[in-house]
Amino acid sequence: MSSWEDRVAEFWNTADDTDPDVVDRMRALVDERPADDAAALFEWASVLDFVGREHDAVPQYRAALAAGLDSERMPQAVVQLASSLRNIGRADEGAELLRDLGDETIAGAAAAAFLALCLRDAERPDEALAVALRALAPTLPMYGRAVTAYADELAGPQPA
Structure with a gap:
């Protein structure tokens, strides 16, 4: 039998947000783990987000982060939480989370991309463009x- 992690990876390799059973399939995987398992909470938040249920995903992402995600999932959770916050009209909060994330590399330039989107939605277009340009440079x-x-002219120098 495959490990739980392998089955989660396979789930995401084949996931289709138009599949009416996609949430139930992830629920079955999540239910194999303890209720406070950080990875399971993250995967549950992710599937809710995946099907457009960002309002439901936000508290699950927060629970996963509070439960202590590993170094691979933690930055993904922050990026995804920030994106969900942006999608539900809380872009400033998303931007703050992404700024606090710093220079982690697991998500690559995704943190900067989503920070730029959050800043744009928070009506800070020059700052958003500066973030995007710094990521592109x-x-x-x-x-x-x-x-x-x-980029420095648009938003001032980046803090060291």
């Missing part, structure tokens, strides 16, 4: 320094 071998300078 390292990929520009010829113009990275110039793009970073323009």
